[in-house]
Amino acid sequence: MFGATLNLSINGGKLAAFPVLVVGFLSLLRPLFPSRWWRFLTTYTTLTLVLFLTGVSFVYFVMMPVSLNFLLTFGSDIAVPVILLDEYMRLLTSLFAWIGLVFLLPVIMNLLARFRLISYQQFKRVHRIVPWVVLFFSAIISPGLDGLLTVFVAVPMYLLYLVGLGGAWLAHPEEGNYLFIKTIGRWLRKVRSGLAWVLRRPVVMIRWVRWKYGGGKSMRLTIFIVLVTVATALGIDRWLERTFYSGKRL
Numbered sequence: 001m002f003g004a005t006l007n008l009s010i011n012g013g014k015l016a017a018f019p020v021l022v023v024g025f026l027s028l029l030r031p032l033f034p035s036r037w038w039r040f041l042t043t044y045t046t047l048t049l050v051l052f053l054t055g056v057s058f059v060y061f062v063m064m065p066v067s068l069n070f071l072l073t074f075g076s077d078i079a080v081p082v083i084l085l086d087e088y089m090r091l092l093t094s095l096f097a098w099i100g101l102v103f104l105l106p107v108i109m110n111l112l113a114r115f116r117l118i119s120y121q122q123f124k125r126v127h128r129i130v131p132w133v134v135l136f137f138s139a140i141i142s143p144g145l146d147g148l149l150t151v152f153v154a155v156p157m158y159l160l161y162l163v164g165l166g167g168a169w170l171a172h173p174e175e176g177n178y179l180f181i182k183t184i185g186r187w188l189r190k191v192r193s194g195l196a197w198v199l200r201r202p203v204v205m206i207r208w209v210r211w212k213y214g215g216g217k218s219m220r221l222t223i224f225i226v227l228v229t230v231a232t233a234l235g236i237d238r239w240l241e242r243t244f245y246s247g248k249r250l
Contacts, residue, residue, distance in 0.1 A: 052101075052104060055104075060092075064092065068083075113167070121176060134157045
């Protein structure tokens with residue numbers, strides 16, 4: 001018991017002191033790097049720490065409760081399950097390390113694509129075999145033979161692959177169209193241009209009337225155009241409300 005408590009204290013101290021050590025080490029390296037490389041280093045270091053701690057939290061709050069529930073209830077009608085504290089701490093430390101490294105996948109994929117070691121298209125071409133690879137590794141990493149726990153590990157790993165694919169695309173957006181973002185962006189720009197054109201029509205008409213007629217007559221025509229525009233907008237709004245919100249169909 002004393003050895004397990006001491007081991008837990010040492011490992012917990014290492015985990016708590018690791019961000020402090022990283023910050024101190026980066027502070028020592030600050031004079032050696034230009035500002036551009038310093039921003040690059042600090043950004044990716046922060047992302048790495050956040051993702052690793054996210055993986056550790058996932059193990060502690062999701063994986064371990066489910067796995068312990070399976071291990072303590074499996075075969076309970078035959079024998080009484082007993083968990084050794086040393087084995088439990090060894091398993092917990094191992095899961096912290098492996099799942100924390102798995103959660104670094106988006107950063108690794110982004111760095112590989114940024115330095116052009118593996119392109120976005122190469123990452124995308126293997127998307128069909130990724131689910132099977134993810135299931136294989138999640139079955140190896142997860143303790144026990146519970147399929148639910150394997151799914152709990154596999155789903156975040158696959159989502160991390162999708163996030164990493166987006167990170168690889170962000171490194172060089174010209175190499176592809178991730179999740180049709182470029183297509184959606186083009187359509188949004190067209191919609192914005194169309195709305196701007198519609199909203200500019202009254203202003204254009206008012207300017208044209210002032211240029212064409214001038215004087216007090218232009219003011220009356222301007223007021224008339226504004227009233228017609230407002231009435232038309234209100235009519236369109238009421239038609240849309242009756243058509244789409246009252247249960248009626250065209």
